[in-house]
Amino acid sequence: MIKNIIFDFGDVFINLDKEIIFREMIQLGASEHLGPELIDLNNRYEVGQISTEHFISRLSAIYPSASPTRIVDIWNGMLLDFPDERLHFIEDLARQQRYRLFLLSNTNELHIEHVQKIMGKAKFDRFKNAFEKFYLSHEIKLRKPSSAIYQFVLEENGLKAEETFFIDDTQENTRAAEKLGIRCWNLRVGKDDIVQLKSRL
Structure with missing residues (x-):
C-alpha cells in the first residue's frame, strides 16, 4: 500500500x-x-x-x-510556465492528507530563484507548502540518479521503499529508484500529466 x-x-x-x-x-x-x-x-x-x-x-x-x-x-531560458491546474492538483492532494508528499529535484540556485520569479512568491509558497519536505539537489549535495539521494530521503523521513511512489520524467532516475524497491512512474512529457496520478497509483 x-x-x-x-x-x-x-x-x-x-x-x-x-x-x-x-x-x-x-x-x-x-x-x-x-x-x-x-x-x-x-x-x-x-x-x-x-x-x-x-x-x-x-x-x-x-x-x-x-x-x-x-x-x-x-x-x-529552459524554465517555462507552471500550469495552475497542477498547483490545484497538488494542493488538493495535500489537503486530503492521504499520503506524505515530498519533492525531490535536481536543480540549482539560479533556476530555483528564477522559478520564484516566474511563479511569483505567493504561488511558489503555496506550491512548496503542499509538501512535507522540499528537497533540492544543490541544498542536500546529492543528485539523481545516485542511489544515495533516494536512500537519504527514505532514511531521513522513516519511509519504507515498498510504501513509496516516485514520479520523474527521466527514465534513468526512475530505474535507479526501482532498484531500491520504490514503485515508480516514468512520466512521458507531452503524453502524460501529473494530474493523472490517481490512475497510476
Whole structure:
C-alpha cells in the first residue's frame, strides 16, 4: 500500500525547454553536443560544489562572446510556465492528507530563484507548502540518479521503499529508484500529466 509520494519538479510540475541550452550554446560556438567539461560543471553546480559566481565565471571563460547576463538568460531560458491546474492538483492532494508528499529535484540556485520569479512568491509558497519536505539537489549535495539521494530521503523521513511512489520524467532516475524497491512512474512529457496520478497509483 502506497503511503508516500515523491515528486520530481521539472516537466512534472513546471514545463521545461531542455533543448534551449543546446541551441543557444551552439550559436555561441559550442559543438552539437555539450562536452564533458560543461556536463561536469553543471553536475557540480547542481550539488552545490561550486557557487553561482564560479559557475557563471567558468561559462564566461568557455564562451567569451557572451556576457554574464546573457549566460544567465540562456541558462534560465529552459524554465517555462507552471500550469495552475497542477498547483490545484497538488494542493488538493495535500489537503486530503492521504499520503506524505515530498519533492525531490535536481536543480540549482539560479533556476530555483528564477522559478520564484516566474511563479511569483505567493504561488511558489503555496506550491512548496503542499509538501512535507522540499528537497533540492544543490541544498542536500546529492543528485539523481545516485542511489544515495533516494536512500537519504527514505532514511531521513522513516519511509519504507515498498510504501513509496516516485514520479520523474527521466527514465534513468526512475530505474535507479526501482532498484531500491520504490514503485515508480516514468512520466512521458507531452503524453502524460501529473494530474493523472490517481490512475497510476
